[in-house]
Amino acid sequence: MEGSRIVLIGGSGGIGHRTASQLMARGAQVCITGQDPERLHAATTSLGCAGHILEASDFEATTKTLEAASQSMGGLDAVACLAGSILLKPITMTSKPEYEETILRNLTTAFSVTRAAIRLLADGGSIVLMSSAAATMGLPNHEAIAAAKGGVEGLVRSSAATYARKGIRINAIAPGLVDTPLASRITASERTLEHSRNMHPLGTIGTPDDVANMLTFLLDPSNSWITGQTFGVDGGLAQIRIG
Numbered sequence: 001m002e003g004s005r006i007v008l009i010g011g012s013g014g015i016g017h018r019t020a021s022q023l024m025a026r027g028a029q030v031c032i033t034g035q036d037p038e039r040l041h042a043a044t045t046s047l048g049c050a051g052h053i054l055e056a057s058d059f060e061a062t063t064k065t066l067e068a069a070s071q072s073m074g075g076l077d078a079v080a081c082l083a084g085s086i087l088l089k090p091i092t093m094t095s096k097p098e099y100e101e102t103i104l105r106n107l108t109t110a111f112s113v114t115r116a117a118i119r120l121l122a123d124g125g126s127i128v129l130m131s132s133a134a135a136t137m138g139l140p141n142h143e144a145i146a147a148a149k150g151g152v153e154g155l156v157r158s159s160a161a162t163y164a165r166k167g168i169r170i171n172a173i174a175p176g177l178v179d180t181p182l183a184s185r186i187t188a189s190e191r192t193l194e195h196s197r198n199m200h201p202l203g204t205i206g207t208p209d210d211v212a213n214m215l216t217f218l219l220d221p222s223n224s225w226i227t228g229q230t231f232g233v234d235g236g237l238a239q240i241r242i243g
Contacts, residue, residue, distance in 0.1 A: 001220055002027030005073040007066060009033050009056050009113050010083030012043040014180035018212035019080065020047050023219065031069040056083045056109045063116040070120050078126040078219040081113040086182060091143040099144050106130075106148035107155070114159055114170065124167025128218045129156055131174040131230050133238040149174070153230050160228035169227040171218050176234030178206040201236035 006023055008016045011032030020030045024047065032047070033054040034040035044051035050072065054065045070076040085105035087098055110129045117127050134142040135149035153172055160170040177196045179187055187193050187205070196205055214233050217223055232238050 001216075004028040004077045004219070004221060005070070005075050006078045006080070006219055007031045007033070007069045007076065007117075009054065009062075009079065009081045009109075011080075012036065012040045012051070013082060013182065014208040015178065015211045015215070016082045017043055017047065018208040019082075019215045020049060022209075022212050022216045024049065026216070028219075029073050031073065033065060056081065057104050057112055059112050059115065062112045063119070066113075066116045066120055075123075076117070076120045076125065077221060078128075079113060079117040079121075080128040080215055080219060081110050082130055083109045083113075084130055084182070085145075086185075087144045088141045088186075089144070090141050094144050102144040103148050103151075106145065107151040110152045110155060114155065118159070118163055118168060121166075121168050125169070126219050126221070127159075127168065127170045128215055129170070129172045131156075131172040133174050133176045133232060133234045135174060135230075136232075137238045156230060157228050164227060169218075169224065171226060171228070172230040173211060173214050173218070174230050174232045174234065174238065175206055175211050176200050176232075176237040178208060178211055180208055199237060200234065201240050201242045204235060206233065206235060 006028050008020055010016055011020055012034030016032060020032055023030050031050040033052045037053055040051045052065045054061060056062050087102045114127055129152050131152045132149040134146045135153055156170050156172045197203055211233050214231055
């Protein structure tokens with residue numbers, strides 16, 4: 001991946017940090033974005049890469065940020081959108097503001113990033129979005145996030161079809177539960193953590209590296225015959241049952 005120019009939207013989080021580290025170790029130029037100035041500064045300092053403050057659901061701001069990153073790196077080869085949120089509530093207890101926030105943080109952000117990235121990938125490239133195992137399986141109390149991530153998977157298929165002839169590959173990753181700060185409300189309790197481990201057939205929850213490995217694979221220009229796909233990285237959660 002020597003010389004590849006890659007932007008990780010929401011890259012200051014756990015998965016983004018590990019992905020950036022992997023990409024840079026393989027010779028890629030990486031720029032990350034984040035909403036929290038302190039977390040972004042800590043991440044860019046640790047990684048030694050450029051960074052931008054960004055509210056990625058803002059179409060205009062996302063376009064301007066990707067244009068600035070592209071200009072500073074001398075072009076753009078790939079973009080990943082790692083921004084998102086988790087809401088675990090049954091539909092009858094989910095308020096309209098909670099629903100709208102979940103859609104904004106997950107689906108609107110993915111749409112905004114894809115829209116902006118496509119305009120800059122004139123010579124082809126890779127876009128990777130984040131879905132969830134909840135988009136394809138019936139998990140209780142996941143109605144809002146399942147709706148948002150189901151939309152992301154539909155966005156992947158349609159946009160991949162629209163821009164395939166331009167050499168732009170668009171894929172998604174659908175993780176199970178991953179041990180990141182975003183999931184801390186679940187992982188902080190040993191009871192809920194043990195329940196989550198038992199839900200995953202491999203008996204563990206994921207690590208940031210588990211997802212970063214797939215992200216790096218899909219962002220790698222040598223894997224150029226893959227598009228319109230959603231890849232489960234979930235310990236078998238969405239596809240198999242044991243016991």
